[in-house]
Amino acid sequence: MKFRTVNELTAYLYHLPRLHEKSDLTYVKRVLKALGDPQDKVKCCHITGTNGKGSTAYYLNNLLQKAGQQTGLFVSPFIIRFNERIQLNGQAIADEDLLEVANEVEAAVGHLREEEADFALVTFEYEVAMAFLFFAKQKCDYAVIEVGIGAEHDKTNVMTPVVSLITTIGLDHEQIIGPTLADIAKEKSGIIKPAVPVILGDIPASVKGIVEEKITKSASPSYWLGRDFQVKEEKAGYKLAVAGQNYQLPAWPRPEAKDAAMALAAFALLPLTLSEKAAEAALTQTTVPGRYQRLEKAGCSFLLDGAHNVQAGSELLPYARRLAKDKDGRLLVLAGMMKDKDLSDFLTLLKNEKVTLTSLAYPRAAKKADFPAWVQEKFAYEGDLGQALNQVMAEAGDRDLILVTGSFYLVSAVLQFLQSA
Structure with missing residues (x-):
């Protein structure tokens, strides 16, 4: 070959x-x-x-x-x-x-x-x-x-x-x-x-x-x-x-x-x-792709980070909240995860946030049924990533911050969507 x-x-x-x-x-x-x-x-x-x-x-x-x-x-x-x-x-x-x-x-x-x-x-x-x-x-x-x-x-x-x-x-x-x-x-x-x-x-x-x-x-x-x-x-x-x-x-x-x-x-x-x-x-001068990455696109402010475990999420969330507070805006979260991760523990960190869950066309990606019952009840879910991203961006005001997290695969897909927009 x-x-x-x-x-x-x-x-x-x-x-x-x-x-x-x-x-x-x-x-x-x-x-x-x-x-x-x-x-x-x-x-x-x-x-x-x-x-x-x-x-x-x-x-x-x-x-x-x-x-x-x-x-x-x-x-x-x-x-x-x-x-x-x-x-x-x-x-x-x-x-x-x-x-x-x-x-x-x-x-x-x-x-x-x-x-x-x-x-x-x-x-x-x-x-x-x-x-x-x-x-x-x-x-x-x-x-x-x-x-x-x-x-x-x-x-x-x-x-x-x-x-x-x-x-x-x-x-x-x-x-x-x-x-x-x-x-x-x-x-x-x-x-x-x-x-x-x-x-x-x-x-x-x-x-x-x-x-x-x-x-x-x-x-x-x-x-x-x-x-x-x-x-x-x-x-x-x-x-x-x-x-x-x-x-x-x-x-x-x-x-x-x-x-x-x-x-x-x-x-x-x-x-x-x-x-x-x-x-x-x-x-x-170092840019680390997909890690605490900040981006302005289509009038929206983004923070993208592939955190997918409690240790990383516990550091990321206070930083994201601080950025949103500094802008006098809200924190809106777009999250997607792989089903072999600790879904419940990680998403517990987000329980007080406005969260939209989504998925990817990827065998390991968690779909709605893979999330714990409490997660399905508490958070909105839109399985089509493009639709989910558009919904969150439409809701975001000038001062709001959109946090994309839960998986590097999600961060990658969102960045590709934003680049082609």
Whole structure:
């Protein structure tokens, strides 16, 4: 098989299985070896966390670029185009480059099938192999790699990074890496490698011991938010105290300030330098798609964020309410979720808001019957996203804020609707 268009490639990827019977790294390691182990040819920064890993990845990538480095960035999910998953110097991979590495991966899979007829990759393994191969071919100085789910068994966990980061630990993906917070902490601690420094963010006290045990066992230098670097809220924004330097940031959402501090703490461990002003510029110039993203369109003000668990929602809602209050307007919420998420717990956060629920033409998307009975009684539901969006926009006044949340898939679809409007 030879892929000729990106649509051909993505159609193929989406028809691959999502999981193997065993959640080990055997398959992805075999295909990477067949490709010459590209993951070992680039210095990598490896990031996991229940929330904040994507933002931290974007911030760290921009700091590296500002320091004159050729950077690779691997993130998920994409918001508008698949190419966003794999980036070079902050730009999505070009179609021709994507097809080139895809065809090389497919050729490697073909050779492996000559030895083992039923050898196959799942979707994410294919994407990981393409990313590492592209970064190696481009001779990136650094690649910032965001895990998919978890860490220890995640398909990205195939290299020895120069620094590891765990942004937060909370409840999400319990069916895969749970069910308990302790299980999730153990899985995410799998990112910690022997003697490789690790940066740690918001880790609940109840599972801190699990992380510390892995750090001790691995003899890894550790740098903790609140102990080794600080985020202090001030009247006009935030002061970040990292590695003996002080950085000023504007009045961002608090989680974004913490993610920026995580990125600065990681950057401080690398043999690179940036002035405080240059670092501040790199951070403030960073746009993280689908995360606290603000937009004005067709006379409406939007805040779009793919939060889909209680930890992320608990940070997002106060910020959204504050923005609406600052405008002396109402907060109107358009929410859609995947049915394998904690629908009741997340939507409980919104119980005092004006909410319209919607859905997507996607197998995992929650339809009306998937929501708990109390949710169906309390919130309006319009299954057609275009209709739902138009209804909310028609209701919104000049001072109101429309919050789009519950899923990155929803944020992506809404952004595409708004772009075509």
